[in-house]
Amino acid sequence: MSLLVLLSAPFLAAALLQPAQTQAPTAPAAPATTQANPVKPTPESQAHAKKIWNYDCSMCHGEKGDGKGDVADQMKLTMRDYTKPDSLKDMTDGQIFDIIKNGKGQMPGEEGRAKPDDIWNLIILIHSMSKK
Numbered sequence: 001m002s003l004l005v006l007l008s009a010p011f012l013a014a015a016l017l018q019p020a021q022t023q024a025p026t027a028p029a030a031p032a033t034t035q036a037n038p039v040k041p042t043p044e045s046q047a048h049a050k051k052i053w054n055y056d057c058s059m060c061h062g063e064k065g066d067g068k069g070d071v072a073d074q075m076k077l078t079m080r081d082y083t084k085p086d087s088l089k090d091m092t093d094g095q096i097f098d099i100i101k102n103g104k105g106q107m108p109g110e111e112g113r114a115k116p117d118d119i120w121n122l123i124i125l126i127h128s129m130s131k132k
């Protein structure tokens with residue numbers, strides 16, 4: 001055994017014995033993103049966002065955003081209710097953008113499917129679900 005291996009062995013062992021880092025469910029979500037929504041919604045862009053919502057999101061989040069989609073029910077997912085005005089109070093639009101783009105937990109991301117403008121429009125759509 002070379003001297004280098006002998007010297008580094010204790011450090012390697014220590015590194016391997018480190019307990020796996022598990023993320024507590026209460027840990028703050030991802031790096032805070034402060035980017036404001038740059039999109040001005042139009043009736044057309046919102047209609048397009050609604051189409052994406054119906055194809056890619058409503059099976060979990062529910063058509064109205066109440067979190068009662070069939071797939072969420074089958075997978076026993078814990079969903080927020082976007083028809084409640086304070087359901088997304090703790091998240092900035094930038095953080096929401098990250099989640100829709102990259103996915104989170106059981107949710108698949110939209111990256112490669114929806115364009116950034118579509119994602120910003122989805123966020124506007126989601127916020128509008130609590131305003132009736």
Ligand code: HEC
Binds near residue numbers: 053058059080106
């Ligand atoms: C397979 C079911 C599923 C699909 C499909 C899905 N989501 Fe989610 N979504 C989830 C779950 C579960 C969470 C909570 C993730 C977590 O915090 O671990 C979530 C989280 C979110 C959040 C963050 C706020 C929150 O409710 O926790 C937003 C915003 C969101 N989803 C929007 C969307 C949009 C927009 C789409 C469609 C493009 C979509 N989701 C598709 C299951 C889904």
